[in-house]
Amino acid sequence: MAEIVNLRLARKAKRRAEGEAVATTNRAKFGATKAERTKLALETNRRDRTLDGAKRAD
Template identity: 45%
Template sequence: MGDVVNLNRFRKTRDKAERTKEAEANRARFGRTKAEKERDRKEAERRTQTLDGHKLDGEE
C-alpha cells in the first residue's frame, strides 16, 4: 500500500515554491540598490536645479 499524502500540505508546498520563484524574478527585475536610488535622486535634483537656473526673470 502506498503512503498517505496530505493534499493540503502538498498544495501549500507547491504554491509556496511557485511564489518564491516569482518573488525571485521580481527582485531581479525591480530591485535596485541603495546606491542606484541615491544616484537617481541626485540626478533628478541636478536636472531640477539646472532648469530653475535657466528660467527668465519674472517667471514663476
C-alpha cells in the same frame, strides 16, 4: 504500499514554491539600487553610441 500524502499540505507547499519563484524573479527585476540602474543605463547608452558610430552608410 504508497505513501499517504495530505493534499492540503501538498497544495500549500506547491503554492509557496511558486511564490518563491516569482519573488526571486521580481528581486532580480526590481531589486537593483539606483546606482546600479544608473550604471546599467550609462553602459547601455555607451554601447549603443559605439554601435551606431560603427554603422556603415548605405
